[in-house]
Amino acid sequence: xxxxxxxDSSVKVTDEQIQAYIDKNKGRYKVEDGRDIEYVTIPxxxxxxxxxxxxxxxxxxxxxxxxxxxxxxxxxxNSDQPFNGAYLSPADMxxxxxxxxxxxxxxxxxxxxxxxxxxxxxxxxxxAGAQAAARASHILIKPEGTTPEADAAAKAKATDILNKxxxxxxxxxxxxxxxxxxxxxxxxxxxxxxxxxxVPEFEKAVFGAxxxxxxxxxxxxxxxxxxxKITAPKTTQTYxxxxxxxxxxxxxxxRDAAYQKAQQLKGEAADIxxxxxxxxxxxxxxxxxxxxxxRGDQSVNNLQGARQLVRWAYGVNPxxxxxxxxxDVSEVFEIGDQYVIAVLTGERNKGTADVASVKxxxxxxxxxxxxxxxxxxxxxxxxxTLEQIAQAxxxxxxxxxxxxxxxxxxxxxxxxxxxLAVGKAFGxxxxxxxxxxxxxxxxxxxxxxxxxxxxxNTDVKAVRQQLTAQRTARxxxxxxEAVKAHANVKDNRTKFF
Numbered sequence: 001x002x003x004x005x006x007x008d009s010s011v012k013v014t015d016e017q018i019q020a021y022i023d024k025n026k027g028r029y030k031v032e033d034g035r036d037i038e039y040v041t042i043p044x045x046x047x048x049x050x051x052x053x054x055x056x057x058x059x060x061x062x063x064x065x066x067x068x069x070x071x072x073x074x075x076x077x078n079s080d081q082p083f084n085g086a087y088l089s090p091a092d093m094x095x096x097x098x099x100x101x102x103x104x105x106x107x108x109x110x111x112x113x114x115x116x117x118x119x120x121x122x123x124x125x126x127x128a129g130a131q132a133a134a135r136a137s138h139i140l141i142k143p144e145g146t147t148p149e150a151d152a153a154a155k156a157k158a159t160d161i162l163n164k165x166x167x168x169x170x171x172x173x174x175x176x177x178x179x180x181x182x183x184x185x186x187x188x189x190x191x192x193x194x195x196x197x198x199v200p201e202f203e204k205a206v207f208g209a210x211x212x213x214x215x216x217x218x219x220x221x222x223x224x225x226x227x228x229k230i231t232a233p234k235t236t237q238t239y240x241x242x243x244x245x246x247x248x249x250x251x252x253x254x255r256d257a258a259y260q261k262a263q264q265l266k267g268e269a270a271d272i273x274x275x276x277x278x279x280x281x282x283x284x285x286x287x288x289x290x291x292x293x294x295r296g297d298q299s300v301n302n303l304q305g306a307r308q309l310v311r312w313a314y315g316v317n318p319x320x321x322x323x324x325x326x327x328d329v330s331e332v333f334e335i336g337d338q339y340v341i342a343v344l345t346g347e348r349n350k351g352t353a354d355v356a357s358v359k360x361x362x363x364x365x366x367x368x369x370x371x372x373x374x375x376x377x378x379x380x381x382x383x384x385t386l387e388q389i390a391q392a393x394x395x396x397x398x399x400x401x402x403x404x405x406x407x408x409x410x411x412x413x414x415x416x417x418x419x420l421a422v423g424k425a426f427g428x429x430x431x432x433x434x435x436x437x438x439x440x441x442x443x444x445x446x447x448x449x450x451x452x453x454x455x456x457n458t459d460v461k462a463v464r465q466q467l468t469a470q471r472t473a474r475x476x477x478x479x480x481e482a483v484k485a486h487a488n489v490k491d492n493r494t495k496f497f
Contacts, residue, residue: 002442005396036346091192135232142224158225262339372438
């Protein structure tokens with residue numbers, strides 16, 4: 001009898017019942033120290049002026065790069081990234097440089113802006129590489145099964161789509177409509193790739209083509225049938241490219257402006273209310289919550305390297321001063337590329353969780369307990385076979401058969417994790433019913449139908465070795481936890497790190 005068939009609204013859960021459940025199951029609700037904060041971040045990001053300054057610098061470098069007598073030295077002196085003299089095939093080039101193919105030796109390409117970086121590329125040399133590269137798009141039609149009929153249906157569908165494209169249909173549109181792999185979003189485009197990266201049948205078709213265009217027939221591989229369009233025929237040409245890259249970084253003036261903004265917000269916030277009011281007034285910042293921060297945490301949400309913020313939340317102040325209390329507002333912390341201001345909104349001490357912190361989780365468990373009492377009382381009023389009991393209970397009661405139930409797994413096939421039900425079943429004889437009891441998914445009555453005795457394992461030595469290895473692997477960890485639980489040791493590392 002599933003719990004969900006009893007309406008939640010018909011069962012009222014009080015805080016007293018939740019507390020009683022926690023008290024009864026203290027081992028499950030042990031908690032470590034925790035702190036709750038709200039915070040805002042002021043990012044230190046490059047301004048339009050910063051970007052313009054870098055662009056001006058890269059434009060000047062482009063002119064110098066063209067006539068530079070030693071390209072590798074020029075890169076070493078002017079680039080944020082080291083020189084790499086490897087020969088690149090089109091498959092390995094940045095997309096914006098690849099769009100300039102074929103490249104000319106001695107020519108400077110760029111500047112190109114991408115992901116906060118300006119790049120210049122100068123072609124130093126070219127030569128034929130060991131592997132060919134090509135670019136293609138495809139539409140994959142997968143058979144809906146492993147039978148010859150399913151294969152024939154997939155081939156017929158691929159042929160029909162191919163004929164539509166030959167008749168003028170747009171390849172990319174057809175790929176988005178009919179494709180069955182991850183390239184549908186890009187219109188079937190696979191980009192550039194070298195030999196050895198695709199399945200043999202696909203590569204034979206692509207690298208056997210000598211020009212761009214649609215291949216005349218679908219190509220069959222282990223994945224299905226591919227309609228292939230060659231967008232750049234095979235080439236073995238590789239290029240040695242020198243790259244000058246300049247990332248767009250915030251200047252000191254930009255960093256100072258962000259810091260002043262953070263300090264202004266800090267000046268308006270003296271407690272939780274004024275902090276929230278100041279944040280609400282400034283539409284350029286957004287308040288974020290972090291709950292249950294551990295004493296030894298290194299990060300807070302997505303703020304990496306946030307130890308100084310964590311230590312403040314726990315009142316750890318190497319220079320002395322008052323302990324942090326709920327409602328205190330932090331100083332301005334510089335964490336990565338942003339400034340952070342926080343307010344302490346809650347604290348949790350080591351011990352047993354309080355009602356508020358586990359209420360959603362425990363409410364559901366207590367509610368199931370109350371539902372189980374109702375269901376068991378109603379089930380106890382009926383007698384007879386399982387089918388007769390279910391019929392007397394009502395249409396929501398379900399009679400099911402679970403085959404091949406084993407004691408070691410705790411699972412009932414078709415129902416899921418029900419260790420108590422499995423244990424009770426193995427304690428009964430075939431044809432003997434259990435009393436109604438509370439399970440994981442609902443209230444159950446179990447009745448063994450038949451029991452198959454296990455076959456005797458003759459290789460006892462192998463079993464002994466397996467069990468010994470399992471317990472040896474766990475021993476160190478269990479010993480450590482036992483010593484830790486019984487040792488009178490206080491961890492003070494967070495005062496210093």
